[in-house]
Each structure stands twice: as structure tokens, then as C-alpha cells.
Amino acid sequence: MTWQSPWRLLLLLGVAALAVAYVVAQRRRSRYAVRFTNLRLLDRVAPERPAWRRHVPAGLFLAMLALLVVGFARPTADVRVPRERATVVVAVDVSTSMLANDVDPDRLEAAKAAAHRFVDALPDEFNVGLVAFAGSAAVLVPPSTDRSALHTGIRRLAEGSTGVQGTAIGEAINTSLVAVKNIDSRAAKDPPPARIVLLSDGANTSGRDPMAAASDAVQAKVPVHTISFGTPGGYVDRGGRPIRVPVDGQTLKAVADETGGGYHEAGTSEELRAVYEDIGTSVGYRTERQDISARFIGFGLLLALAAAAGSMRWFSRLP
DSSP, rough: ESSSSSSGGHHHHHHHHHHHHHHHHHHHHHHHHOOOOOOHHHHHHHHOOOOOHHHHHHHHHHHHHHHHHHHHEEEEEEEEEEOOOOOEEEEOOOOOGOOOTTSOHHHHHHHHHHHHHHHHHTTTSEEEEEESSSSSEEEEEEEEEEHHHHHHHHOOOTTTTSSSOSSOOOHHHHHHHHHHHHHSSTTTTOOEEEEEEEEEEEEEEEEOOHHHHHHHHHHHOOOEEEEEOOOOTTTEEEEEEEOOOOOOHHHHHHHHHHHTOOEEEEEHHHHHHHHHHTTOOOOOEEEEEOOOOHHHHHHHHHHHHHHHHHHHHHHHHHO
């Protein structure tokens, strides 16, 4: 245990001085009683009572002062803090095909809106991460409970933000699995309950085969829920030349079926809720340096109440 304001512990010298003064005062009182020669009158003025009761309120009061001083010095200690390990990784397709406006206002903006809604519906204690993918995949926001950082990351998603052209669904799944494994030091041997939510138009064009990545997800026991955005007639305009980018729901559905996830088409909030309802929980711990002054202050107040109660009970007055 350490203190943030150790110099305040000097006040304990004042508590010690009070203790010494109390002992001295009690001894003087005893010498005065011995000099009192009229013993019958002494019995009436100072009737006999158990000696230990006289000292209990004073002792509790001094202990209270000591605890309050220690709390005032702001002690800190390493504390094991429970942490929910349940993890959801949201993977969003930012390839060029996601600019098709067959979904209002376009596929990418619709996917971002769905991601915002999904994140808002998740329990606050869940860890949520964000992966962006096109021809490659990258973790934009590592899984955590910081919803502000996550929403900021979703808002910053833009076409081509990974720097590599194409659509690599398999890479997105693998990158999401790595993010889950890095949630804490236990994850490699004791994986947390996790889900991947992948939002895309499903037209895989590069990177690892999605079904091979799906097999990795099965082995890791991480279901992949997929949401498709787009229609068979979607296209993007490149230099005045329309390029057809039909949605490929079959790939996304095959991935979801293989991993035990669900497949949705531009999913609603109600459909997305099923993604996390059965995810389960797994509580882990992390060590944090925390201010524990409240413990000492709380015990000090309890001693103050005990001193007051004892004094009222035995002497009909407050100490």
C-alpha cells in the first residue's frame, strides 16, 4: 500500500499526543482519588464502576481519528476488478462496391447506420471492437467497453479506408478472430464468449476464401452473423461508366450457416438483437491501482458510531 499524500500521516502524531494526554489524565485522576480520605463520601461522589468501560469510548474515538488520518493521506493499493469478457466484433465492408446507392443513401452509409444501432442495443458491459475491410482488413477500434470510441470509429469509416482495393471477407473474419484472442491475457487458453457481426454486400474478390475463414471461426467457437446490403441490380459510377456490383447474399449466408450464426438482409434492430441475446457472459479480472481511502474513512465512521453508542449506553452522554 502507498499513499498519494504521505505527508498528511504526520497528523498521526497529534493522535498519539491525545492518547498520551489521556493516559496522563487518568493517572492524575487515580492519584487524586487516593488522596481523598473520606471513603464514604468518595463512594457517593464517584461510585465504583468497571474500569474498562470508562476507556472504551476514548479508545474508539482515538482509533477513529487514526483511521480518518490514514484515509486523509489517500492510500492506494492493487485491487482485482471484475471485467466482463463477452466480446462482439463488428466488421464493416468499405470496398468500392459499398458505394452503390441501391440502398438509401448508399450501402456503406446504411451499414454504418445499422452498426450504430446494433452497438447502442448491446449491454454496456460487453466489449465491442470495430474492423474495417476491403482488399485487406484492419482493427480500427480494439474490443473494449468504450462506446464513444466505437461510435467515432464507425463515423470515420469511408470507402477505401484500408488502402487496398477489393473485398476480403475471409480476411475480415480472421482479423476479427485475432481481435477476440487479444482481449486479455487469458484469451489464448480460455477464450471469451464472442460473436462476429459482418456487414457487407457479400461479393468476395480477394484474400482468403471466406469458407476457410469460417472453418477457423468454428474451431474458435465464434459464430459469425452476416448482414447483406444491396440488390442484384446495384451499380457504382466510375468516370461516368456504370459498373454492376450485384449483392452476393449466398456467400454471406454460407458463412453464417457454417459458423452457427444468422444471416439477415439489411437487418432490423429486432433481428440484430438475437446476435447477443445468447452470447453468455464470462467474468475475468484485471489489477488496477485504486484509491482505497474510503475503506479507512468508512471504518473510522463506524468506530465513531460505536464510541457514541457506548458512551450513551454507559454514561448517558456523548464522548
